[in-house]
Amino acid sequence: GGILLATAPPQGKGADLEAMFVRVSGESVDVLDRNAVVATATRAEMSECSKLVITSDSTQTYANFEGVTRTVEKTTPDGGRELVTVPVDGRLLGDLRPQVVGVFTDMKGGVPDGLSFHMTIDSRFSSSPTLLKMVAVIAAVLLTLLSMGALAVLDTSDGRGHRRILPAHWLKPTWADGGIIGTLLLWHFVGANTSDDGYILSMVRVAPHAGYLANYFRWFGVPEAPFGWYYYVIQAFAEISTASPWVRIPALLCGILCWMVISREVVPRLGNAVARSQVALWTGGLVFLAFWLPYDNGLRSEPIVALGALLTWVSIERAIATSRLLPAAVAVLVAAFTLAAAPTGLMCVAALLAGIRPLVAIVVRRRKQFGDLA
Known part of the structure; x- marks a missing residue:
């Protein structure tokens, strides 16, 4: 039996x-x-x-x-x-098709002659893009780039050139950089990972054999889409090596970039008193580490969400400060990709909503300036 x-x-x-x-x-x-x-x-x-x-x-x-x-x-x-x-x-x-987790048996020994198992999986939601869909995707990308180029030309109508994406002082190291980035590098090797690293690593290791990235721990093999492109980045790393320090390099890079944005873009916008205060800078760095070290040293998507939220906020702030629309368009793109990385990327919408009123004022001014020409 x-x-x-x-x-x-x-x-x-x-x-x-x-x-x-x-x-x-x-x-x-x-x-x-x-x-x-x-x-x-x-x-x-x-x-x-x-x-x-x-x-x-x-x-x-x-x-x-x-x-x-x-x-x-x-x-x-x-x-x-x-x-x-x-x-x-x-x-x-009636439709009583069974749930299939695998094929299991209590039989022992060699496989008897003629024993076979065939199953056509219900894959109604699995699809591949048609030619029309691929053309639409490529056209959307090209038109987005074209529209951003048009915004860049429109922004120069005031006679001023575009501000550099990375000001000259961006890459100039400081003692605070050494302390914060050095701690991130050290923690990358000796710090604890997140509790979900095991199942995420299993997902990315199985993906090349399955043909897609499946979350079979929580969603019964359903892909992470429309959220989860960040896991495909980890999958690319895992195809080279599954060593923990290697596959967690994206999280480390996100941490370093987060600190660079905080120290170069966020702190100076809090006023001259804060911008000139080393105490404020170091305090901000320590608070950043207090949250980053326990929560973001693994394979989960929080690192990319944190970076995306910061970049969205900074881009909106730059659009308002310079009365330019191109940074606002960049903020929308960053927010969209952050939301596609994980549902918590929805926090980027807060920055977009907070900047709507001044951005609308910029659009109205542009409309008055160029509306008749159009």
Whole structure:
């Protein structure tokens, strides 16, 4: 006796209610689907069975012990009784396709000749882009770049050139940089990882074999999309090596960039008193480390969300301070990619909403300036 076939681990939670089982006891062989008996045959009848065929689709689930027949008495149309031979089979009507976690059996030893298992997975939500969709995607990217180029030309209408993306002092190291970045580098090797690193690393290691990045721990193999492009970056690193310090390099780079943005872009915008205060700078750095070290030294998406939120805020602030629309467009793009990295990227919308009023004022001025020309 035991499990001849199961589409989920028998000890799994709710497996009886969701999966299909072929159970063998001392007296019978039972085919069960979602905790309902489809067909059953006695052990004595199995000597006549040449094949056990089970099918399950959106209309019915059917099981047939081929070669096994039974003689039963049936009523004839004229009211009499007769003996007829019927197959040993059964069916359940309706869409009762079982949940498939894998293929499991209690059988031991070598694989018997002729034993096979075939399944067509319900992949109604799996798709590949058509030619039309690819053309639309490429056109959207090109038109976005074209529109941002047009905004760049429009912004120079006041006679001033564009401000450098990275001012000259950006790459000039400071003692605070040494302390903060040095701590990030040290913690990268000796610090604790996040609790989810194990399952995320398993996901990215399986992805090349599965053909896509599947979250089979929480979402039963459903892709992370539309959130989760950051995990594909980790997958690219994992294809070279799965060593922990290597696959966590994206998180380290996000931490370093976050500190650079905080110290070069955020602190100076808090006023001259703060910008000139080393105490304020070091305090900000220590608070940054207090949050970063325990939460962001792993494979989760918080590092890229933190960086995206900072870049969105800084871009909106620069758009308002310089009365330019190109930085605002950059902020929208950064916010969109941050949201696509993880649902918590929604926090970037707060910066966009906070800057709507002054940005609308800039658009109105541009409209008055160039509306007649258009």
